[in-house]
Amino acid sequence: QKEVEQNSGPLSVPEGAIASLNCTYSDRVSQSFFWYRQYSGKSPELIMSIYSNGDKEDGRFTAQLNKASQYVSLLIRDSQPSDSATYLCAVNINSGYSTLTFGKGTMLLVSP
Amino acid sequence: EAGVTQSPTHLIKTRGQQATLRCSPISGHTSVYWYQQALGLGLQFLLWYDEGEERNRGNFPPRFSGRQFPNYSSELNVNALELEDSALYLCASSARQGRADTQYFGPGTRLTVL
Numbered sequence: 001q002k003e004v005e006q007n008s009g010p011l012s013v014p015e016g017a018i019a020s021l022n023c024t025y026s027d028r029v030s031q032s033f034f035w036y037r038q039y040s041g042k043s044p045e046l047i048m049s050i051y052s053n054g055d056k057e058d059g060r061f062t063a064q065l066n067k068a069s070q071y072v073s074l075l076i077r078d079s080q081p082s083d084s085a086t087y088l089c090a091v092n093i094n095s096g097y098s099t100l101t102f103g104k105g106t107m108l109l110v111s112p
Numbered sequence: 113e114a115g116v117t118q119s120p121t122h123l124i125k126t127r128g129q130q131a132t133l134r135c136s137p138i139s140g141h142t143s144v145y146w147y148q149q150a151l152g153l154g155l156q157f158l159l160w161y162d163e164g165e166e167r168n169r170g171n172f173p174p175r176f177s178g179r180q181f182p183n184y185s186s187e188l189n190v191n192a193l194e195l196e197d198s199a200l201y202l203c204a205s206s207a208r209q210g211r212a213d214t215q216y217f218g219p220g221t222r223l224t225v226l
Contacts, residue, residue, distance in 0.1 A: 031213075032213045032214075034214070034215075036217075042219070042220075043200075043202055043217040043218060043219050043220045044155070044202070044217045045217070046214065046215075046216060046217075049214055088154075088155070092213040099145065099157050099160055099168050099170075100145075100155075100157070100213075100215060101157070102147075102154050102155040103154065104153070104154035105154060
């Protein structure tokens with residue numbers, strides 16, 4: 001069973017702090033990794049994709065991938081109350097079937 | 113550039129009825145994916161269409177079906193509706209070129225089964 005695991009949270013951080021969101025996946029052949037943000041009642045919005053081991057930065061967001069440990073994380077620097085949302089980790093197992101397996105998401109709460 | 117669009121926004125049906133949900137992908141995208149997100153649950157993959165063909169199917173009963181039209185828009189049909197079909201149904205699209213696995217979501221259709 002190919003799975004993606006996330007801590008459901010909520011993860012509470014004060015405004016201005018760094019929020020660290022974690023995700024583990026079970027299938028070693030996974031190739032592509034995505035972070036989506038979903039506000040309550042809305043659809044997921046793509047934040048970042050990462051394909052290679054290491055860090056990838058985009059503004060206040062940094063994705064980190066460690067394929068050996070089957071672990072991907074998202075860091076949000078200078079967290080803002082508007083970052084309060086559920087963050088979904090998604091993994092694409094590039095076996096010819098272009099579908100994403102999603103974790104259940106981590107709820108992030110940023111307090112002013 | 114217009115994003116993925118879905119219609120209707122909300123749909124209310126009763127048990128046993130059929131529901132039809134529609135999706136238009138981003139211009140230039142050829143793949144359409146359907147997901148179900150029930151309250152408190154994660155996104156569950158339903159169907160993947162590309163170039164008019166069903167490419168993959170999630171673990172859902174056959175009463176969930178769909179199709180993709182020549183203009184790459186797609187339709188999801190749910191027959192014999194059950195109460196547990198109440199959920200947010202999300203459509204996503206991806207391009208054929210470049211990172212074909214990057215999916216962009218539409219706003220969703222909220223289906224309520226009474």
